[in-house]
Amino acid sequence: MKKTMTMKMAKVSKRWLRGVSFALALIIMVSGGMILNSASTDAKAKTKYVALTFDDGPSTVTTKTALKALKKYDAHATFFVVGNRVASGKKYIKKAIEQGCEIASHSWDHTNLAKLSLAQVNKHFEKTAKAVKKAADYDVKLLRPPYGAVSTTMKKKFEHPMILWDVDTLDWKYRNTPSIMKYIKKEVNDGSIILMHDIHKTSVDSLNTVLKWLKKHHYEVVTVSELAAIKGVELDKGVYCNIK
Ligand code: NI
Numbered sequence: 001m002k003k004t005m006t007m008k009m010a011k012v013s014k015r016w017l018r019g020v021s022f023a024l025a026l027i028i029m030v031s032g033g034m035i036l037n038s039a040s041t042d043a044k045a046k047t048k049y050v051a052l053t054f055d056d057g058p059s060t061v062t063t064k065t066a067l068k069a070l071k072k073y074d075a076h077a078t079f080f081v082v083g084n085r086v087a088s089g090k091k092y093i094k095k096a097i098e099q100g101c102e103i104a105s106h107s108w109d110h111t112n113l114a115k116l117s118l119a120q121v122n123k124h125f126e127k128t129a130k131a132v133k134k135a136a137d138y139d140v141k142l143l144r145p146p147y148g149a150v151s152t153t154m155k156k157k158f159e160h161p162m163i164l165w166d167v168d169t170l171d172w173k174y175r176n177t178p179s180i181m182k183y184i185k186k187e188v189n190d191g192s193i194i195l196m197h198d199i200h201k202t203s204v205d206s207l208n209t210v211l212k213w214l215k216k217h218h219y220e221v222v223t224v225s226e227l228a229a230i231k232g233v234e235l236d237k238g239v240y241c242n243i244k
Contacts, residue, residue, distance in 0.1 A: 046218040048190035051227040051243070052077040052210075053165065054198035055106050055144060058089025058096075066198045067095055069207035075214075075221035076100045079198065080144040080163075083108035083128030090135040102223035103132050104142035104163070114149035118157050125160060142224060142235070150239055161235040163224050165195035166242040172197050177206040184210060191231060191244040193224065 057063050105128040113121045129140040148164050167187040169180045196203050227243045228235045
């Protein structure tokens, strides 16, 4: 009698154990799936985009350092080139395009376009675009007016998008990495446009730090046109300081 009871109890507890372990396995599978799911949603939600831009180049001395850092971090930048520097910097323009970077116009000779007539502004844009086309068979679409100077006439009548910035690193002024990083950390946001200059050694030398920080903070570094495409914004005439 006693023996049968013990056997019965053993059978029951075996069944009970089986039930518990099945339930546990189910809980682990479901919660594991939930964790995976929320991890991928987090990664998606965390990805932000920023357009890194360089003015005043190309430089036969420093632009290559910028390209090397961009390649290392799989980042794309927009180079707003000065027309009269295009022929001498042809090699770097071609390399930038090969790496997925964008080439745009920064006038023919860094003139303040806001002081010119619309016809003269158009001439600056077209002359630079023609030089880039000749150097690299590439169509320039965007203008960054030198000094960010835009006249009312340009605002109303210039036919191409004018790209300004919302993160000014003041890299031309302070010439060191900590200062560049200070402005980026303070001002960068999803959809920001960062202004730098690839003609200064201190600026291109800062890029490993800049790109590492942006990556760590879930920013994908893209060209201005890529940023617009990602944000679903069709770049039209007018002024853009960021693309949200
Ligand atoms: Ni400039």
